[in-house]
Amino acid sequence: MTHAFPSPWLFWALASAAFAALTAIFAKIGVSGVDSDFATMVRTVVILLVSATIVAVAGKWQQPSTISGRTWLFLVLSGMATGASWLCYFRALQLGDAARVAPIDKLSVVLxxxxxxxxxxERLSAVNWAGVTLIAAGAVLVGYRA
Known part of the structure; x- marks a missing residue:
C-alpha cells in the first residue's frame, strides 16, 4: 500500500503545523479583551474535552495503573511544560503581533x-544543523521589528 506522503509522520507533522498556525490566529483574536491566563484555561478545558471524546470514541482508554511510574513522571512534566508554554504564548500574543510572536515561539524547533x-x-548531520541555524535566523528576522 502506498501513501500520499513519504512517511506517515510527515502527514501528522504538517497537520500539526497547520493547526499551530490556526492556533496563533484564533488565539490572537480570542485574547482581545480577556485575561491571557483565563484564555489559556478556556483553551485547556476545550482540549481536555476534545481529547477525552477522541479517546472514548476510538476506544483507546487505558487503565492508569498499567502506565509505569517513569512514564507518568514524564507525561506530567510534559503537561507542566505545555501549560507553562501556553501561558507564556497567550501572554505574548496579547502583547505582540501574531506574525512576530509565532516565529519566536517556533524557536522551540531549534531548542x-x-x-x-x-x-x-540523537544525531543530526551537518546539513540538518545548517537547517536548524536557518530556522533560528529566520525566526529572529521575522520577530525583529525594523
Whole structure:
C-alpha cells in the first residue's frame, strides 16, 4: 500500500503545523479583551474535552495503573511544560503581533534539536544543523521589528 506522503509522520507533522498556525490566529483574536491566563484555561478545558471524546470514541482508554511510574513522571512534566508554554504564548500574543510572536515561539524547533542531541543522544548531520541555524535566523528576522 502506498501513501500520499513519504512517511506517515510527515502527514501528522504538517497537520500539526497547520493547526499551530490556526492556533496563533484564533488565539490572537480570542485574547482581545480577556485575561491571557483565563484564555489559556478556556483553551485547556476545550482540549481536555476534545481529547477525552477522541479517546472514548476510538476506544483507546487505558487503565492508569498499567502506565509505569517513569512514564507518568514524564507525561506530567510534559503537561507542566505545555501549560507553562501556553501561558507564556497567550501572554505574548496579547502583547505582540501574531506574525512576530509565532516565529519566536517556533524557536522551540531549534531548542528541540539541541535538547534531543544533548539529552536523547540523537544525531543530526551537518546539513540538518545548517537547517536548524536557518530556522533560528529566520525566526529572529521575522520577530525583529525594523
Amino acid at each position: 528541540v534539536a539541541i535538547f534531543a542531541a544533548l539529552f536523547l543522544g
